[in-house]
Structure formats: C-alpha cells, structure tokens
Amino acid sequence: MEENHRLQVIEEGPYADPGRYRRLVGRLVYLTVTCPDLTYVIHILAQFLKKPQVKHWEAALRVVHYLKGCPGQGILLTANTDLTLSSYCDADYQTCPRTRRSLSGYVILLGGSPIAWKIKKQKTVSLSSAEAEYRAMRYTTGELKWEHELLSYFGVRHDTAIPLFCDNQAALHIAANPFFHERTKHIDADCHFVRDALKAGLIATFKIHTSNQVADIFTKSLGGPPFSYLLRKLGIRDLHALT
Known part of the structure; x- marks a missing residue:
C-alpha cells in the first residue's frame, strides 16, 4: 500500500461495480490467516465494502499485483527452533x-x-x-x-x-x-x-x-525497504527466490 495514503477520506467518485470489489476483498481476507504481510492493507480495504471508491479498487488491485510478484512467499517454520x-x-x-x-x-x-x-x-x-x-x-x-x-x-x-x-x-x-x-x-x-x-x-x-x-507492519503503510526488512525479521521468506 502507498505510504501516507488517504483512503479513509477519499471522495473521488464511487466504483461502478461494488459487488466486484466486495468479492475481491472477501477472497483476500482469507489470505490474512497465513499472510501477516497482508493484514494491514486488508484491514483498511475491508472498511469500504458498503460504498467503495475508484481509489479503493485500485488499492485492491495493487494487492493482487503484489501477490502475483511473490507467489512462493510465506511463513518459514524452522525445524531447529527452541520453541520459545x-x-x-x-x-x-x-x-x-x-x-x-x-x-x-x-x-x-x-x-x-x-x-x-x-x-x-x-x-x-x-x-x-x-x-x-x-x-x-x-x-x-x-x-x-x-x-x-x-x-x-x-x-x-x-x-x-x-x-x-x-x-x-x-x-x-x-x-x-x-x-x-x-x-x-x-x-x-x-x-x-x-x-x-x-x-x-x-x-x-x-x-x-x-x-x-x-x-x-500491522499498524501503518511502509515503504519498500523497511517493509522488506520487517518481513525478513518476521521469518517470512519467498521459497521461489534464488538462494
């Protein structure tokens, strides 16, 4: 999500197909069960299900583009953990x-x-x-x-x-x-x-x-470098990335 977004106060015209927006966000909600990196953005987008704006739809598409760019990303559960x-x-x-x-x-x-x-x-x-x-x-x-x-x-x-x-x-x-x-x-x-x-x-x-x-990463939108840094600290890895 863009830094310093103003999605909560945008009034630039309603999205023509609110049902389409609701279906997309409804599907994305299920991904937050295993994708901590999506929690904040879905929390924001889910607030506009009643009357989504065009900018809200564009923000939802931005999430889809992000997912397509890292299909193998997920939580890495290591075997040699101390369980603390x-x-x-x-x-x-x-x-x-x-x-x-x-x-x-x-x-x-x-x-x-x-x-x-x-x-x-x-x-x-x-x-x-x-x-x-x-x-x-x-x-x-x-x-x-x-x-x-x-x-x-x-x-x-x-x-x-x-x-x-x-x-x-x-x-x-x-x-x-x-x-x-x-x-x-x-x-x-x-x-x-x-x-x-x-x-x-x-x-x-x-x-x-x-x-x-x-x-x-759960309370605000971050830029690319700090977002990627915190993902690594969370133990989230892309299994498709070259090692």
Whole structure:
C-alpha cells in the first residue's frame, strides 16, 4: 500500500461495480490467516465494502499485483527452533481521520516464526500516544496468556518470562510504575492487567528501536525497504527466490 495514503477520506467518485470489489476483498481476507504481510492493507480495504471508491479498487488491485510478484512467499517454520515465545506490540496514534481512534497491532513469535498476529481499531479514542501504546500492550498480554497456556497442553514449558517489545518509552514506564496518576486514569483496568502479568513473571517488557519494531507492519503503510526488512525479521521468506 502507498505510504501516507488517504483512503479513509477519499471522495473521488464511487466504483461502478461494488459487488466486484466486495468479492475481491472477501477472497483476500482469507489470505490474512497465513499472510501477516497482508493484514494491514486488508484491514483498511475491508472498511469500504458498503460504498467503495475508484481509489479503493485500485488499492485492491495493487494487492493482487503484489501477490502475483511473490507467489512462493510465506511463513518459514524452522525445524531447529527452541520453541520459545517472544512478542512485539505497536500502536498508530489516532490514525483514523474519521473517528480519531488508534490502531493496535501485535505479533507473537514461536522460535522466530509468527504464530499469532492481529490488527485492531481501538474501541475508544486515546488521549495520548502512551495510552494507545499501552492498550496495544494489554491486547498482546492477553494473547500471550492464551498462547502460554495452549503450549503447556502440548508439553512445551516456558519457564522464563516472555519478552514483550515496545518502542514507546512512556508505555514501558507506566507498566513498571506501581503508582497510578492522572496519565493512567483512562486505562486503569489495562494497567492492572499488564502489571499482574509482570508480577507473575509471565512477561518482561523491553524497549526496542522503531526501525526494528516488526509490529509496525500491522499498524501503518511502509515503504519498500523497511517493509522488506520487517518481513525478513518476521521469518517470512519467498521459497521461489534464488538462494
């Protein structure tokens, strides 16, 4: 998807065949089950099923061209993995120009390969970027609890704290600070949820530079070089590419 797109506010004329647009996007939705790189763009395109514009159809065709250019691309599950969990979370502050709600995104890796990912528009408007990032941290923590319990049923133990990487320093300070203040009153329940996980030793939070934040690919449109770089960090490879 083009960087800094304005698809949410485009009013350049409706697409002549909205049913065709709905069928295409409906098919692309199923690909997000195994293609994390499509999650963001499909999330955006699915918002215009009722009244698609011409630009929306062109953006959908751009996805088809991308898929035709890399038919063998997918998640690489390596055999020599240590089966340890790690996670990344990110938020794009007030990214929706219509509602000013933020986007939350996360990805959970098992041995360096993605096994769970999600993009979600937050239910309420965040009053700061720290609040938006902390909500993303809470969504990720909830998923980590589920994955940790699920792996235990398969006999995979995870005795150490699961790394949770975030690129927002303020959100990390809120997680580590045992005292509540005016900046956290809107996310009181989220604070308790994440801190309980920290106290229990389920997760351990770490600061990561934005350029290495792989969850960025789920919250915003990126240029070619950073997009390709984050795909490699996610363990996504093209089986048809020359080695």
